[in-house]
Amino acid sequence: MKKILSILSVLLLCSCGTTQVSDVTEESVSAEEETITETEEQTDEQESSNILVVYFSRAGENWEVGNVEKGSTRIVAEYIAETVGADLFEIVPVEPYPESYEEMLEIASAEQNENARPEILNTIDNFDEYETILLGYPIWYADMPMIVYNFLESYDFTGKTIYPFDTHGGSGLSGTVNHIKETVPGAEVKEGLPITGKAVQNQFEDTKSVINEWLINNDLMDSVKSL
Numbered sequence: 001m002k003k004i005l006s007i008l009s010v011l012l013l014c015s016c017g018t019t020q021v022s023d024v025t026e027e028s029v030s031a032e033e034e035t036i037t038e039t040e041e042q043t044d045e046q047e048s049s050n051i052l053v054v055y056f057s058r059a060g061e062n063w064e065v066g067n068v069e070k071g072s073t074r075i076v077a078e079y080i081a082e083t084v085g086a087d088l089f090e091i092v093p094v095e096p097y098p099e100s101y102e103e104m105l106e107i108a109s110a111e112q113n114e115n116a117r118p119e120i121l122n123t124i125d126n127f128d129e130y131e132t133i134l135l136g137y138p139i140w141y142a143d144m145p146m147i148v149y150n151f152l153e154s155y156d157f158t159g160k161t162i163y164p165f166d167t168h169g170g171s172g173l174s175g176t177v178n179h180i181k182e183t184v185p186g187a188e189v190k191e192g193l194p195i196t197g198k199a200v201q202n203q204f205e206d207t208k209s210v211i212n213e214w215l216i217n218n219d220l221m222d223s224v225k226s227l
């Protein structure tokens, strides 16, 4: 029996990519089996997610937060995707934005004045599979960055539900929910969630409860999960 278990264990360990071969007992075999089942379940869950978190965010110098390694909207987007078990997509510009806040202000202002559509480097091939899209962006000059308009215009949002969230320096959502509605009239656009970049960078643990509440109110997360 021990020999059979030993062979089985080696097979199991190989099949899940674990390199360590340990002493074999019936207990360890069943623990391995449980791990495999859990992994399969997780993969199924990930594969069947019809929720997508899309965000645009920028690292570097910013208003009231200094020079940040990770943009505030990205921090929120990653937290939401992990919490609701959604897929995550970052809108990456073809032309990277500068780290300097002053330079960024000039570029963003010019893009807005020109009603520009900065090019996006990456695409979502399976966009049709998503019904629910949580869209995150920073406020730039009281609006969404122009690259987010480009994103919205690049896909067919008919029949999709959009939950907007932003990070900002005091402007809140600043009319962006209506701008999304105007840009993608075929979508249902829900109430947005505004969070200050400062709260994200300095007190993210406290900020999580505000995000959780919004997710729960929108039936995107069970209240049990948040405990």
Ligand SMILES: Cc1cc2nc3c(=O)[nH]c(=O)nc-3n(C[C@H](O)[C@H](O)[C@H](O)COP(=O)(O)O)c2cc1C
Pocket: 056, 057, 058, 059, 062, 063, 070, 071, 072, 073, 074, 101, 104, 105, 108, 109, 137, 138, 139, 140, 141, 142, 143, 167, 168, 169, 170, 171, 172, 196, 197, 198
């Ligand atoms: C070019 C630019 C313009 C901005 N304009 C505004 C604004 O009009 N209102 C506001 O509240 N915050 C404004 N901010 C602050 C950002 O919205 C805020 O720092 C946000 O959290 C940045 O998100 P991110 O780190 O994900 O890029 C601006 C920041 C930049 C870089």
